[in-house]
Amino acid sequence: MALVTSQLTRAIKSSIATGSAAIAETLAPGRAWRLVDIRVHLSGAGGAANLTATLDHSGGAAYDNVILTQDMSSIVDMSISDSGFVPMSFDAGTELDIAWTNGSARTYGLELVWQEI
Numbered sequence: 001m002a003l004v005t006s007q008l009t010r011a012i013k014s015s016i017a018t019g020s021a022a023i024a025e026t027l028a029p030g031r032a033w034r035l036v037d038i039r040v041h042l043s044g045a046g047g048a049a050n051l052t053a054t055l056d057h058s059g060g061a062a063y064d065n066v067i068l069t070q071d072m073s074s075i076v077d078m079s080i081s082d083s084g085f086v087p088m089s090f091d092a093g094t095e096l097d098i099a100w101t102n103g104s105a106r107t108y109g110l111e112l113v114w115q116e117i
Helices: none
Strands: 004-007 012-019 023-027 033-042 050-056 065-071 077-079 088-090 095-100 108-116
Touching: 012 023, 023 108, 095 108
Parallel strands: none
Antiparallel strands: 004 012, 012 108, 023 095, 033 077, 033 088, 033 108, 050 065, 050 095
16 A cells, blocks of 8 residues: 555644555655654554664665664554654655565554654
């Protein structure tokens, strides 16, 4: 399922996706942006494998970076802002890739909250 973006306020946006297969989503705002939160809700405790959030840096592969690795085996609801995450800012060409194998075929709701800067 492709990400769908809606504007929550003038500056904060929410990109969402849902499904029951693997998560393979990319947030590509196309302008300078700040990551505010990554939220995931599952229909039941996740199962094996890690959810990852990886920056696909505009400067090339040498600058790509995994910014989150989350064991999903006991997760039903997750929000990185609940764990002390500090928003990070990126240039227009940097994208965020979210991936999880979802081996237990849980129905998920993924929300990426971001802000134009």
